Amino acid sequence: MSSTTSQNDSRAHVDHYSKDVPWYDKEPENFSPACRELLQNYSHIPPGEVTSHVLEMVPSPEFTVNFAKLTCAQRERAWAISPYPCIGRFRFLDLSISLQPSYHRILSFLKEPQSHHTLLDLGCCFAQDVRKLVHDGVPSENLYACDLEQSFLDLSYDLFKDENTMKAHLFTTNVFAEDGPLDKLQGKMDVVYTASFLHLFGWDDQLKICKRIIKTLKPRKGSTVFGRQMGNLKGQEVPNKSVVGQDSSFIWLHDVESFTRLWDTAGRETGTKWKTWGALNDAEGMGTNHWGEKGVQGLRFEAVRVE
Template identity: 30%
Template sequence: MARFLDNLVTRSPAYSTVISRLQNGDSFVDIGCFLGQELRQIVADGAPTDHLHAVDVVNHWDLGYEFFRDADRFKIDLIEEDMMHPGPGLQALQGKMDIILVNQVFHQWVLEVQTDAAVELVKLSRPGSLILGYQAGVKVPRELLGPKGSQYKAFLQSPETWKKMWDEVGERTGMVFKTEAKLLTWEELGHDPEETAYMGRDVLMMEFVITREK
């Protein structure tokens, strides 16, 4: 579980901008929030809690309170819904989110589903919104298959295919996105590459910042 507790958001080149914008009243949603560790970091770094939202398909929130022992003081809007099939909680945020964090989510799907998920995700945005996060990435895009006998299949993207996907999302939605992405080694993130070798020696971490320009 330790890998999932990494506060990757603090490494983002947009992080100082995120904190500044939140301090000036911008809204923020963490898609796939898990225990809420990144939201807690954002609050610790000076963001008010008024416009922060946490979303996950499974509620780990109570476990987060247990882990961090802060149920009495950490109050954030939690939405237990599937981003692919938004319910009333996510629907209420559509067109209102200035900053969208989505860490380690897209790489679990095939490319078609990733694209459809991005189309759903941007319904939360408005012009000027930032979409940022991290996910597994590769220099040469390829499928990722599950263990022998498993039906699991996903698609690992390169920065180039990631940008192409967001261009397609723009075409499908009528929005315009500026996509910045790069690959980081596990050593750069402070991890032993042997810990992730099971995914393939070519798998790195992709850092991205996407700006909705229109």
């Protein structure tokens, strides 16, 4: 979810933290049933107290707050760290991994007894999708999640109240860094999930990330990357209007054809071949004129290694 490149630029431009932008919502429009269910049954908030969720960071143990206001407070802390659109629009509440068409297939794969199948959430933000997987029965020790911001990972334990039980491997990294934590996972992941991440970059950097993902996945048929991001009815380079820590002022938004071309290129340059699938839709909270950019859609995708 969050960018894993240099954060210096975002610190240099104070206006990046302005809340007078189309991707900042004062409050979430609603909480999905899946989100409420996760907080109730995974975080063990009693059914009658879901809307008065109390966290350790609240000064008084007797002080209760409305769940929406609490989540807004969490979001404000995250916005002060890095004002990504996914933070401004509460996308970390979507549990987007469970909305993917292949979710139940991949869930069953990860749950196979004694398989030790592994998944990495690349650009994980609060690692909310990892929590969803754990709640749905995946052994947490087989899950990995990384983000640039340690503060996001710290906040995630406040949000989900699982600091003493979560065994997933959460770590910080820069996806472009050599000899970083990602190198220790080279060739060890069965699945990579990445949401609201690739669209933060231009074509060249996206290609670098795809090649890095290929290195992280096990070198065999069936290795899979899937996720979601912003797309466009026409694959093209567009101005980066959010500009959070990127070195370039342009990003690439894909249609299905250009996304396929990206993975064909990554495969050719790594000696691998991939079968890709993608679908554009406006059901991701993005209309065809979202953020003033014509043709913006949500893009769900999957790439499976075939050679």
